[in-house]
Amino acid sequence: xxxxxxxxxxxxxxxxxxxxxxxxxxxxxxxxxxxxxxxxxxxxxxxxxxxxxxxxxxxxxxxxxxxxxxxxxxxxxxxxxxxxxxxxxxxxxxxxxxxxxxxxxxxxxxxxxxxxxxxxxxxxxxxxxxxxxxxxxxxxxxxxxxxxxxxxxxxxxxxxxxxxxxxxxxxxxxxxxxxxxxxxxxxxxxxxxxxxxxxxxxxxxxxxxxxxxxxxxxxxxxxxxxxxxxxxxxxxxxxxxxxxxxxxxxxxxxxxxxxxxxxxxxxxxxxxxxxxxxxxxxxxxxxxxxxxxxxxxxxxxxxxxxxxxxxxxxxxxxxxxxxxxxxxxxxxxxx
Amino acid sequence: xxxxxxxxxxxxxxxxxxxxxxxxxxxxxxxxxxxxxxxxxxxxxxxxxxxxxxxxxxxxxxxxxxxxxxxxxxxxxxxxxxxxxxxxxxxxxxxxxxxxxxxxxxxxxxxxxxxxxxxxxxxxxxxxxxxxxxxxxxxxxxxxxxxxxxxxxxxxxxxxxxxxxxxxxxxxxxxxxxxxxxxxxxxxxxxxxxxxxxxxxxxxxxxxxxxxxxxxxxxxxxxxxxxxxxxxxxxxxxxxxxxxxxxxxxxxxxxxxxxxxxxxxxxxxxxxxxxxxxxxxxxxxxxxxxxxxxxxxxxxxxxxxxxxxxxxxx
Numbered sequence: 001x002x003x004x005x006x007x008x009x010x011x012x013x014x015x016x017x018x019x020x021x022x023x024x025x026x027x028x029x030x031x032x033x034x035x036x037x038x039x040x041x042x043x044x045x046x047x048x049x050x051x052x053x054x055x056x057x058x059x060x061x062x063x064x065x066x067x068x069x070x071x072x073x074x075x076x077x078x079x080x081x082x083x084x085x086x087x088x089x090x091x092x093x094x095x096x097x098x099x100x101x102x103x104x105x106x107x108x109x110x111x112x113x114x115x116x117x118x119x120x121x122x123x124x125x126x127x128x129x130x131x132x133x134x135x136x137x138x139x140x141x142x143x144x145x146x147x148x149x150x151x152x153x154x155x156x157x158x159x160x161x162x163x164x165x166x167x168x169x170x171x172x173x174x175x176x177x178x179x180x181x182x183x184x185x186x187x188x189x190x191x192x193x194x195x196x197x198x199x200x201x202x203x204x205x206x207x208x209x210x211x212x213x214x215x216x217x218x219x220x221x222x223x224x225x226x227x228x229x230x231x232x233x234x235x236x237x238x239x240x241x242x243x244x245x246x247x248x249x250x251x252x253x254x255x256x257x258x259x260x261x262x263x264x265x266x267x268x269x270x271x272x273x274x275x276x277x278x279x280x281x282x283x284x285x286x287x288x289x290x291x292x293x294x295x296x297x298x299x300x301x302x303x304x305x306x307x308x309x310x311x312x313x314x315x316x317x318x319x320x321x322x323x324x325x326x327x328x329x330x331x332x333x334x335x
Numbered sequence: 336x337x338x339x340x341x342x343x344x345x346x347x348x349x350x351x352x353x354x355x356x357x358x359x360x361x362x363x364x365x366x367x368x369x370x371x372x373x374x375x376x377x378x379x380x381x382x383x384x385x386x387x388x389x390x391x392x393x394x395x396x397x398x399x400x401x402x403x404x405x406x407x408x409x410x411x412x413x414x415x416x417x418x419x420x421x422x423x424x425x426x427x428x429x430x431x432x433x434x435x436x437x438x439x440x441x442x443x444x445x446x447x448x449x450x451x452x453x454x455x456x457x458x459x460x461x462x463x464x465x466x467x468x469x470x471x472x473x474x475x476x477x478x479x480x481x482x483x484x485x486x487x488x489x490x491x492x493x494x495x496x497x498x499x500x501x502x503x504x505x506x507x508x509x510x511x512x513x514x515x516x517x518x519x520x521x522x523x524x525x526x527x528x529x530x531x532x533x534x535x536x537x538x539x540x541x542x543x544x545x546x547x548x549x550x551x552x553x554x555x556x557x558x559x560x561x562x563x564x565x566x567x568x569x570x571x572x573x574x575x576x577x578x579x580x581x582x583x584x585x586x587x588x589x590x591x592x593x594x595x596x597x598x599x600x601x602x603x604x605x606x607x608x609x610x611x612x613x614x615x616x617x618x619x620x621x622x623x624x625x626x627x628x629x630x631x632x633x634x635x636x637x638x639x640x641x642x643x644x645x646x647x648x649x
Binding site: 041042044046047050054150153154155157159174250252254255257259298302304308309311 | 521526527528529
């Protein structure tokens, strides 16, 4: 049944697919060249690994956002959710449960994944069962998660108390395997898994079908609400994975943790070529988008000719230009 | 000894006078402050709640309403709501000067005693009492310490957000280091956030091979800066100066951490100072009207213990 929608979608847009998928990488290449021109240190291994590692949070959350947006939804709560999940995780580790070593960290990680999944599930069920626009639902939960974080922190910060645990957990952000930082490996693993689910499974095809036309999908026998709810669940899990990488960096959650991450994640998804109206999802494009965002910030600091007051304007302009470059590439492909 | 005794007698007198009158004087003080959106404002909320408990215990007739607001517009609404409840005094830390000057003027027109904290109003004639930290000095004290320690060298700066407070601190710092051997390599905004400060510091470290000191204006940001330096295993940075007086940083100073040798005070407790003064004025009719500008005290290993509040969230 579902074959109808999934079969027709790729054939219709096949000619443009390749270039559209390549476009964000072309924009990334242009930015890297720009960075190299601006400052010789840009291409140093240290700087590049720093920047790619830093993009991990948005890239990982972006994978989840790709699912939500491809299915025609939106999740504004991811930044607050990240702060909330991080708070719960750190409070658990401070609570002195487990053996105070590897066991505690592992349990805390599982707990974080569970809390993230529940938060995502709550978003999904409220949207589908409550039949409320996801924009409103997740705007609401954004406020709820943020307030809960501030409440748990009593307005301050929640820091990991045990220095032993911190030392044990630190390599998850700062460590590397064969020279490749762990967070980059996590990006690749999550994106690989995301791409597999989105492109190779029936569920992935359903997500795209629901995003392109909900009614058609419903008539094709797709359980639309179930598919949508699961996309929010995936988003919640991705947020939790991002938190697993975030917490070991500074070992603390504060009221500013995850601030504006939702906008960055959505921007990364759109730069990556996923349509904001749904129906198309590009996981690797999203990863590329997250890296583009981080590299723009990096170039701003490495360049010496932009006033610190104007950085926001230049960043905005670069994002728009990158999108224009992509669009012109896609148009040329259509000829 | 004699002076101490007189002081204690005076205190006791004030205390008993307060108690004696407390029974028949029912007064309401409203406290309107920003919501805890980062460490420092978190400290403000904590200190306001703490002062509320202490003051209400001292004066049984006193009712203190603490109300937090997330932005200027909602604080203006909160001020209206508080005034309709009937209040005798208002202690407020305005989200920003321009938006809230008129709403506070309207409160004042109802005959309410107005205490303004930290951020000055556009029209200073409205306030009866003004309590604030010294922003230009936060920068100046940090700059002068740096000058005395280094004489010459490369300094990088991480600023907060582009608002008046940040400008004042930056000017104070610039004035202090002007004409010295210190060279400010670069200034960037870190949005008073640990994560953003971490990023900016990583980029500084990639860009500049030799940095002698970092001024990051706020202790929250210092956390991110220290982590970035630790990761890069760079030995050229001699020290980092933050500001405000976050407990973790005060502790590092007290412990003699060479990376955080000093801190510059900009205490969130100023809200409590303002509340105490307001209540003293109401109950004891002591003269309190005026301007109280607290010092940007340099916290060193010698005096750090005085400024350490282990229970505070900040």
